[in-house]
Amino acid sequence: MCVLGLGLIGGSLLRAAVAAGRSAWGWNRSGGAVDEARADGFDADTDLQAVLTRANDTGAIVVVAVPEPALDTVLTQVAAHAPDCTLTDVVSVKGSVLDAVRRHGLADRFVGGHPMAGTAHSGWPAGDADLFRGAVWVVAAEDDTDPDRWTQVARLALDCGSVVVPAGAAEHDSAVARISHLPHLLAEALAVTAAAGGDLALALAAGSYRDGTRVAGTAPALVRAMCEANAPALTVALDEAIALLTDARRALATAGSTEALVDAGHAARQRHDTLERWDVTGVEIGAPGWAGALRDAGRRGGAFRAL
Amino acid sequence: MCVLGLGLIGGSLLRAAVAAGRSAWGWNRSGGAVDEARADGFDADTDLQAVLTRANDTGAIVVVAVPEPALDTVLTQVAAHAPDCTLTDVVSVKGSVLDAVRRHGLADRFVGGHPMAGTAHSGWPAGDADLFRGAVWVVAAEDDTDPDRWTQVARLALDCGSVVVPAGAAEHDSAVARISHLPHLLAEALAVTAAAGGDLALALAAGSYRDGTRVAGTAPALVRAMCEANAPALTVALDEAIALLTDARRALATAGSTEALVDAGHAARQRHDTLERWDVTGVEIGAPGWAGALRDAGRRGGAFRAL
Numbered sequence: 001m002c003v004l005g006l007g008l009i010g011g012s013l014l015r016a017a018v019a020a021g022r023s024a025w026g027w028n029r030s031g032g033a034v035d036e037a038r039a040d041g042f043d044a045d046t047d048l049q050a051v052l053t054r055a056n057d058t059g060a061i062v063v064v065a066v067p068e069p070a071l072d073t074v075l076t077q078v079a080a081h082a083p084d085c086t087l088t089d090v091v092s093v094k095g096s097v098l099d100a101v102r103r104h105g106l107a108d109r110f111v112g113g114h115p116m117a118g119t120a121h122s123g124w125p126a127g128d129a130d131l132f133r134g135a136v137w138v139v140a141a142e143d144d145t146d147p148d149r150w151t152q153v154a155r156l157a158l159d160c161g162s163v164v165v166p167a168g169a170a171e172h173d174s175a176v177a178r179i180s181h182l183p184h185l186l187a188e189a190l191a192v193t194a195a196a197g198g199d200l201a202l203a204l205a206a207g208s209y210r211d212g213t214r215v216a217g218t219a220p221a222l223v224r225a226m227c228e229a230n231a232p233a234l235t236v237a238l239d240e241a242i243a244l245l246t247d248a249r250r251a252l253a254t255a256g257s258t259e260a261l262v263d264a265g266h267a268a269r270q271r272h273d274t275l276e277r278w279d280v281t282g283v284e285i286g287a288p289g290w291a292g293a294l295r296d297a298g299r300r301g302g303a304f305r306a307l
Numbered sequence: 308m309c310v311l312g313l314g315l316i317g318g319s320l321l322r323a324a325v326a327a328g329r330s331a332w333g334w335n336r337s338g339g340a341v342d343e344a345r346a347d348g349f350d351a352d353t354d355l356q357a358v359l360t361r362a363n364d365t366g367a368i369v370v371v372a373v374p375e376p377a378l379d380t381v382l383t384q385v386a387a388h389a390p391d392c393t394l395t396d397v398v399s400v401k402g403s404v405l406d407a408v409r410r411h412g413l414a415d416r417f418v419g420g421h422p423m424a425g426t427a428h429s430g431w432p433a434g435d436a437d438l439f440r441g442a443v444w445v446v447a448a449e450d451d452t453d454p455d456r457w458t459q460v461a462r463l464a465l466d467c468g469s470v471v472v473p474a475g476a477a478e479h480d481s482a483v484a485r486i487s488h489l490p491h492l493l494a495e496a497l498a499v500t501a502a503a504g505g506d507l508a509l510a511l512a513a514g515s516y517r518d519g520t521r522v523a524g525t526a527p528a529l530v531r532a533m534c535e536a537n538a539p540a541l542t543v544a545l546d547e548a549i550a551l552l553t554d555a556r557r558a559l560a561t562a563g564s565t566e567a568l569v570d571a572g573h574a575a576r577q578r579h580d581t582l583e584r585w586d587v588t589g590v591e592i593g594a595p596g597w598a599g600a601l602r603d604a605g606r607r608g609g610a611f612r613a614l
Contacts, residue, residue, distance in 0.1 A: 005502040079474055116513050121429050121490035136511055165315055165510055178501045183515035185565065188572025189551040193544055194485045195575035199608035201482035202579045206423050208490035209579075211518045215574040220569045227565045237500055238556045242549060244496040249545045258492065258534045262527045265495025268502035272509045273458075301506035 001061045002026070002055035002073055002085075002199040006044060007074040008118065009090050011127030013160065014042055019129040020159040023058075029052040029070070033124040040124075045093040047214030048074070052081035061152055063113075064089040071097065086149040088113045088156070092176060094140055096170035108236075110141035110212050111153040112169055114176075116163060122222075133161035136303070141166045141294040142189035142267040147286030151205050154307055163277070164304040166294035170233075181226065182241060184223050185234075277303050308463065309333070309362035310370045310391075311381055313340040313351060315426065316397045317372030318434030320467065321349055326436040329412075334358040336377070340431040342612075347431075355381070359388035367451040368459055370403075370420075371396040373457075377534050378404065382411040393456040395420045395463070399483060400536040401447055401476035418449035418460040419476055422469060440468035443610070446599040448473045456595030461614055470584070473601035473610040484540035489548060491522050491530050492541075498523040584610050 001017045006028040017024035023284060026044035028034045037044035045051050055062050066074050071091070078087060087110045091097050094112045101110045117135040134147045137157035141150060154164045167175070191213040194201055215223075227234055234287045248261040260305065280302040283293045308324045310317045313335040320346065324331035332350035335341050350445035352358050362369050369392045373381050375462060378398070385394060394417045398404050401419045408417045424442040444464035448457060461471045474482070498520040501508055523531075534541055555568040587609040590600045 066393040175504045178504040178508045179512040179516040183519040189548045191572040191575035193548045197485040198483045198605045201485045205486040208522045209486040211521045212490035214518045215515045216572040220573045223569045241496045241500045253542045262530045265523040266527045268498035299507045
């Protein structure tokens with residue numbers, strides 16, 4: 001396995017792949033992370049052409065783990081030097097990556113991926129071979145996805161200790177807008193509204209404020225990068241949340257009631273808390289309609305714990 | 308001290324007052340909590356007239372710890388049987404309690420209170436003598452508040468281990484709308500919007516979803532009671548949050564940017580995290596303008612750790 005980018009996610013993936021017994025090496029643009037990785041005993045280099053040529057010669061999976069702005073540069077090199085490799089990524093928005101991969105003519109060997117894992121820290125030193133253990137790893141199944149390459153990428157995720165959830169790029173992006181990007185914007189709005197109450201309000205702030213604003217402590221650049229890369233889906237989720245709050249505001253001001261929103265919110269959270277993950281079985285990867293069948297299973301809460 | 312209502316807060320207060328060496332007894336409408344309190348060695352009764360007459364005869368502080376709907380019934384009895392006692396409360400919305408107290412002609416002996424403490428549980432068995440330790444306890448200072456009675460109530464809060472923050476009823480209600488009631492409605496809206504993404508979205512939900520929806524797990528009746536009792540202030544806070552989200556939605560859809568909201572939210576949360584509580588000194592309780600001076604100190608983050 002060849003991982004491009006040795007930040008928190010890429011660096012954790014290199015460690016996890018090696019821990020799982022795979023032959024794995026990494027590339028990073030800046031030499032600092034490469035030096036740190038080598039000092040920790042890993043195989044790393046700043047020569048992108050060399051690591052990609054090696055990947056192509058050995059039939060390795062190439063994993064793109066660079067920030068979104070570096071995507072085009074890296075994909076140009078992948079197309080030039082690793083034309084035969086299975087290509088995947090760990091970027092948090094799948095539609096824009098899929099578009100970029102198509103522009104570079106790499107769609108036939110690409111399988112999008114998104115491990116739902118992270119910490120508040122970044123860079124090689126923050127990496128952890130166990131970062132993906134028990135996490136959900138979305139492995140995208142589009143109608144034109146190559147089934148053998150899908151299986152290769154899913155096995156990599158399973159080797160890292162993750163549970164594989166199949167989904168299409170568009171429905172993945174809609175889902176993460178709702179459960180990851182919207183929470184960040186609501187937390188920012190709560191933090192601003194609370195602080196508008198002055199130091200008295202902040203002095204009284206307790207558990208509900210702290211939980212509700214925790215992710216407002218995330219570095220603005222990281223929050224902006226993920227929210228803005230998923231603008232279309234996040235706009236839809238924002239519209240729904242604003243409509244719910246506007247209806248609640250009207251009911252509170254006119255009838256003194258918050259019943260509709262509070263009952264619906266409680267029921268929705270209960271749904272989450274009681275949701276049981278089930279194992280996808282009976283779908284033969286590669287049989288006619290396999291990708292649609294996987295997406296359907298993912299939509300209903302199905303996942304793979306083994307393959 | 309005589310506490311009316313032996314639920315989580317009243318029951319904890321009875322325990323804390325006794326632990327602090329005070330003579331203290333309690334009343335509860337239903338006999339179940341009274342039996343439980345007695346079994347735990349506390350002095351409790353279901354005879355409201357008797358406990359209030361005893362409070363009047365001994366000059367005890369009377370603490371109202373009943374749910375908002377029971378307020379009128381209890382205040383009628385207080386006016387009849389404990390006309391001389393200092394009266395305080397532990398209800399989470401101060402403006403409506405102050406209005407009720409004024410209707411019952413009890414304003415001259417009333418000092419509003421609100422300990423910012425609680426757990427997910429309720430009832431006598433959930434009580435804890437240490438519930439208030441380290442918590443903020445708002446003790447309301449209005450222009451017509453009796454300074455000696457204010458000091459009595461503040462000393463009770465300090466005896467329970469709390470830090471006393473002075474505030475007016477109206478600014479208290481505005482503050483808790485922002486830091487406690489708004490977080491609940493945002494959590495409900497997030498839970499509903501996430502669940503609208505189906506089981507796929509819920510299966511991908513991780514830290515930011517869990518933190519952002521935690522309080523949506525609170526019993527709907529409790530959330531509704533506190534939000535609806537503070538409707539005017541909560542409507543203002545909701546309007547501000549909706550305006551922030553609507554502006555962010557427009558900037559995201561038209562310019563692809565979330566910069567304004569994300570930067571403001573991060574700065575606001577930093578403000579909370581770096582806020583230092585300071586000790587109010589130099590205000591002589593009872594000197595001309597003392598209540599205004601205390602409110603001003605509270606507004607700027609001041610508090611009492613001793614008196």
